[in-house]
Amino acid sequence: MRKPLRWALLAVVLAFFxxxxxxxxxxxxxxxxxxxxxGNHTHYVPKDCDPPLSPGDAPTRPPGPGERINCQGQIVPE
Structure with a gap:
């Protein structure tokens, strides 16, 4: 009885991790x-750029509702 319980507990722990x-x-x-x-601020880098935008060129505020970050590092309306 202990062996199936041990395997079930191991499966739960592995799924959690x-x-x-x-x-x-x-x-x-x-x-x-x-x-x-x-450092003391955060850059917001868009995911879908090719080539990727450097974090140093990305804005330091997140886009608001109805805004997005373009591949030039500007926050623009959607």
Whole structure:
């Protein structure tokens, strides 16, 4: 009886750590930008640029409702 309980507990613990790892990698994050901490401020870098925008060229405030960050690092209306 103890062996199946041990396997079930191990499965629950592994599933929990898998979810924590996926969340830390941003799998469940649907925002169109990354937050990049930089000293005492944060840069907001868009995800869909090719070539990628440098964090130093990204704005330091998040886009508001109805706004987005373009690939030139400007916050523009949607």
């Amino acid at each position: 898998g979810l924590v790892l996926a969340d830390s990698m941003g799998v469940f994050d649907d925002r169109p930008y990354f937050e990049v901490p930089h």
